[in-house]
Amino acid sequence: MSLTLYVDGARLRGHLTAVSDRLPDLVPVVRGNGSGLGNSRLALEAQRIGADVLAVGTADECGQVGGLFDGDVLVLTPYRPFGPKADVARERLIHTVSRLEDLDSLLEADPTARIVLARMTSTRLHGLSARELRAAAHRLAEVGVGTPGGPTLEGVLLSFPLAGPGRLTELHRLGQDVHASGLPTRTLWVANLGEPEVLAARGAWPDLHLRPLLGDELWLGGADAFSVRAHVLDLHRLERGSTFGEFGRTVPRRGNLIVVSGGMAHGIGLEPPTADLSLKSRATSLARGSLDAAGLVRSPYVVDGKQRYFAEPPHLQASLVYLPEDARVPEIGAEVELRVRFATTTFDRTIVS
Numbered sequence: 001m002s003l004t005l006y007v008d009g010a011r012l013r014g015h016l017t018a019v020s021d022r023l024p025d026l027v028p029v030v031r032g033n034g035s036g037l038g039n040s041r042l043a044l045e046a047q048r049i050g051a052d053v054l055a056v057g058t059a060d061e062c063g064q065v066g067g068l069f070d071g072d073v074l075v076l077t078p079y080r081p082f083g084p085k086a087d088v089a090r091e092r093l094i095h096t097v098s099r100l101e102d103l104d105s106l107l108e109a110d111p112t113a114r115i116v117l118a119r120m121t122s123t124r125l126h127g128l129s130a131r132e133l134r135a136a137a138h139r140l141a142e143v144g145v146g147t148p149g150g151p152t153l154e155g156v157l158l159s160f161p162l163a164g165p166g167r168l169t170e171l172h173r174l175g176q177d178v179h180a181s182g183l184p185t186r187t188l189w190v191a192n193l194g195e196p197e198v199l200a201a202r203g204a205w206p207d208l209h210l211r212p213l214l215g216d217e218l219w220l221g222g223a224d225a226f227s228v229r230a231h232v233l234d235l236h237r238l239e240r241g242s243t244f245g246e247f248g249r250t251v252p253r254r255g256n257l258i259v260v261s262g263g264m265a266h267g268i269g270l271e272p273p274t275a276d277l278s279l280k281s282r283a284t285s286l287a288r289g290s291l292d293a294a295g296l297v298r299s300p301y302v303v304d305g306k307q308r309y310f311a312e313p314p315h316l317q318a319s320l321v322y323l324p325e326d327a328r329v330p331e332i333g334a335e336v337e338l339r340v341r342f343a344t345t346t347f348d349r350t351i352v353s
Contacts, residue, residue: 002348003262004335005036006227009352013048015222019214020049023198027074027189029215030065031057036342037350042219043068053094055213063087074189076157076213078118078126081105094154098126100135107143107151115140116189118157119174125159133181146184155187155211162192171201175208189213220342228347229335230301233318234259245312245320256323257311260301260336267345268300268338269314302337304328 020026028046030039039056043065046054055074056062062073066088073088078098086093090110097103098118106113117136120127128136133156144150156178160167175188187209190198198212220226236244236257243250244257251257262268299310299319304327311320323329330336 001231001233001261003230003266003268003338003345004228004349004351005347006229007037007350007352008225011225012222012352013045015225016045016049016218019195019218019221020051023195023212023214025209025211026218027051027053027055027211027213028218029055029057029076029191029213031055031061031076031215032343033346035216035219036345036347037219039064040068041350045219047071053211059084059086062093066092072114074116074154076191078102079106081109096126096157097136098128100128100132100139103136103139107139111143112149112151114152114154116154116157117183118159119177121158121160121174122170123159123161127157127159130177130181133177133183137182137184140183153183153185155185155189155209156183157189157191159191160193167193168197168201168204172205175205187211216343226342228338228340228345230261230338232258232260232330232332232334232336235329235332246315247312249312251322253325255325256327256329258301258303258308258321258323258330260319260321261317261348262301262338263314263317263319265316265346266348267340268319269297269310270341270344300338300340302339303330307339 028042028051030042034042039061043054047069052071053074054065054069054071055076056065058077059075062075066073072092072094074094074096075086076096079095079102081102094114094116095106096116096118097106117133118127119133120129140151140153145153158171158174160170171190178188186207189211191213193212198210202210238244238251238255238257240252240254241250297310298307299321301308301319301321303321303323308321308323311322
């Protein structure tokens with residue numbers, strides 16, 4: 001009676017190996033729920049493909065991977081003096097620094113710290129301006145960067161928008177900023193660039209040492225290696241007008257009520273705000289809003305070849321799905337397919353073949 005992720009292990013590992021062969025110096029990213037697979041499992045896979053650096057989202061996540069991965073660990077959330085300490089050996093830890101005052105605090109706490117400076121990009125998330133990069137270069141030179149007893153500059157982090165044109169142009173411009181700053185590095189850690197863009201950038205600017213950070217696009221790129229399924233827990237034949245559920249709703253027409261595993265505790269029914277503002281997307285949102293107002297919300301559960309509607313909002317660990325009378329009804333104990341976002345779904349079991 002579980003929400004289960006089935007993984008074709010051979011297919012997944014073949015995909016990971018192929019990507020790492022095409023993109024030398026890639027940096028696997030593990031954070032959050034580990035793309036649905038778990039950070040510990042992903043750390044072991046990063047070790048298997050020979051990655052020398054593993055990136056995590058927060059300092060708290062270092063403890064989940066530090067004992068499973070032998071290489072260095074880059075913390076992507078910028079260092080703050082009030083933040084938690086990373087549970088990984090100091091000599092393996094690489095800090096991200098996005099403010100000059102935090103650079104000073106880090107060097108005071110650890111004069112030999114390993115550092116990646118974040119440059120502000122068009123995402124406007126974290127990062128130093130071109131002027132602040134020059135100030136950082138001056139500060140690092142003062143404390144003997146690259147010398148015994150001094151800090152080590154591992155490069156500059158650039159995090160680009162997820163979509164849209166102009167990312168390579170922005171990369172070139174920001175790379176020139178790094179060169180002009182006087183920082184003793186040509187290494188750029190780049191996030192959210194696709195494989196074709198990384199290869200194009202390496203061909204166009206061979207003097208730059210690019211280290212692509214890959215998360216879901218690495219772990220979930222071999223989509224045919226994954227299958228999500230839930231158990232059918234119960235079935236109820238309902239006549240038109242029958243009441244059901246916690247909210248006393250009535251069935252508009254004869255059909256079947258299916259109780260399936262998976263609910264709010266698993267992330268079922270969660271949907272992030274859309275980033276697509278196209279006319280087509282807006283029209284889709286209007287249509288979905290009309291269905292929502294009528295109590296018809298499409299669920300991730302696929303029964304008899306179609307995604308079916310929730311009968312009511314998901315419960316904590318189970319969901320009620322309405323199945324029309326003409327649809328084929330699964331048996332109790334059978335498994336049905338789900339189409340979910342891995343980053344927001346918690347599985348009861350993960351089975352790797």
